[in-house]
Amino acid sequence: MPGPGSRRQSAVQSPTPLDPSDLDPSEDSVAQPVPVNVVALDPVLEAGTKSTLFACPEVVLTAPDGAPRVVVMTVDQVGHPELDVLRTIREAPHRPDVVLVAAELAPGGALHAIAAGARGLLRRREADVARLSRAVLAAARGDCTLPPDLLDLLLKHSGAPGRDGDPTAAPWAAAGLTDRERSVLRMVADGLETSEIAQRLCYSPRTVTTVVHDITQRFRLRNRAHAVAYALRTGLL
Numbered sequence: 001m002p003g004p005g006s007r008r009q010s011a012v013q014s015p016t017p018l019d020p021s022d023l024d025p026s027e028d029s030v031a032q033p034v035p036v037n038v039v040a041l042d043p044v045l046e047a048g049t050k051s052t053l054f055a056c057p058e059v060v061l062t063a064p065d066g067a068p069r070v071v072v073m074t075v076d077q078v079g080h081p082e083l084d085v086l087r088t089i090r091e092a093p094h095r096p097d098v099v100l101v102a103a104e105l106a107p108g109g110a111l112h113a114i115a116a117g118a119r120g121l122l123r124r125r126e127a128d129v130a131r132l133s134r135a136v137l138a139a140a141r142g143d144c145t146l147p148p149d150l151l152d153l154l155l156k157h158s159g160a161p162g163r164d165g166d167p168t169a170a171p172w173a174a175a176g177l178t179d180r181e182r183s184v185l186r187m188v189a190d191g192l193e194t195s196e197i198a199q200r201l202c203y204s205p206r207t208v209t210t211v212v213h214d215i216t217q218r219f220r221l222r223n224r225a226h227a228v229a230y231a232l233r234t235g236l237l
Contacts, residue, residue, distance in 0.1 A: 033060040034140045037068035037096070039089060041082070045074040049101065049127075056133040067094045070139045072132070074101045074124070078109035083116045090117035090222075097139040097223075101127045105150055114225045120145040121225075144225035148191055177215070177231070184211045189228045 036059045040046035049072055053059055062068045071089050075082045078100070089098055099120035100113050110121055120135040126147065127135075135145045177185065180201075187197045198205045212224055221227045 033058055034070055034136055035060055035062045035066065035068045036136055037062050037064065037066060037071050038074065039071055039085065040074040041085070042074075042076070045076070049074045049132075052127065052129055052132055053136075055129045056136070058133050059136055068096050070099060070136050071096045072099045072101060072136065073118075076103045078102050078105065078113050083112055086113065086116045086118060097142075099132070099135045099139050099145075101132070105147070107150070110146070110150055111229050114222075114229045117222050117226075119143075119223050119225065121147065121150065123147060142223070143194070144223050146191065146225060181211055181215055184208055185215065185228060185231055188212065188224050189231070 036053060038046050038049045038053065038061070040049060050061060053061060053072065059070075073082075073086060073089065082102075086098055086100065089096060097119040098117060099122065100118040101122045101124050102109070102113075103124050105113075105121055105123055113121060119139040122131060122135055122145070138145045183201060184197055187200065192200070194205050194208050197203070197208045201208070203211075212227065215221070215227050216223065219227070
């Protein structure tokens with residue numbers, strides 16, 4: 001017979017409004033709504049993004065001077081002014097993760113955004129309630145999100161920014177990756193979640209997370225997306 005603790009635990013559980021297949025069950029769930037702030041260079045874009053986030057029960061909007069866990073940055077294009085703002089956000093004392101929503105995302109601009117610290121990228125036309133919520137939750141877990149077709153373009157893109165003379169690229173070429181690291185990173189580049197990678201490679205989800213963490217720490221990269229970008233640029237994937 002289940003004890004009082006079991007009944008209490010089942011009573012507080014509620015179904016998530018997102019498709020369970022969209023989330024990674026291996027990661028720790030976010031117990032409380034994720035504090036989110038919106039940054040936009042246009043007040044109309046800011047209002048539209050906030051309206052979408054208001055419909056996401058998994059997030060809560062914070063005051064502009066608050067300490068958000070994730071910042072959703074909405075822009076028309078990815079240029080130098082936008083990248084400067086992105087870097088400024090990432091350099092804040094609480095170092096929030098950034099989900100960048102842009103009208104258009106070319107491979108070059110996407111790589112620049114990842115290098116500047118973006119953890120998730122979305123095209124504005126695709127940033128509905130479900131996708132934006134999923135991107136914010138992924139950023140809060142330390143994961144990254146990229147549109148699948150953009151991943152394909154990045155894999156084929158040869159004109160990545162900073163390819164020549166990039167001081168960070170040299171360690172990749174010199175040190176290389178182990179077979180296990182390369183296998184994990186390839187699947188990250190393919191858009192697989194931690195649980196899917198673990199299942200395919202017969203690892204535990206924690207092992208996959210540790211492998212990615214080791215790569216980012218060893219080469220001083222910001223996140224998974226940054227690791228994939230640099231691996232592509234240096235020909236290791």
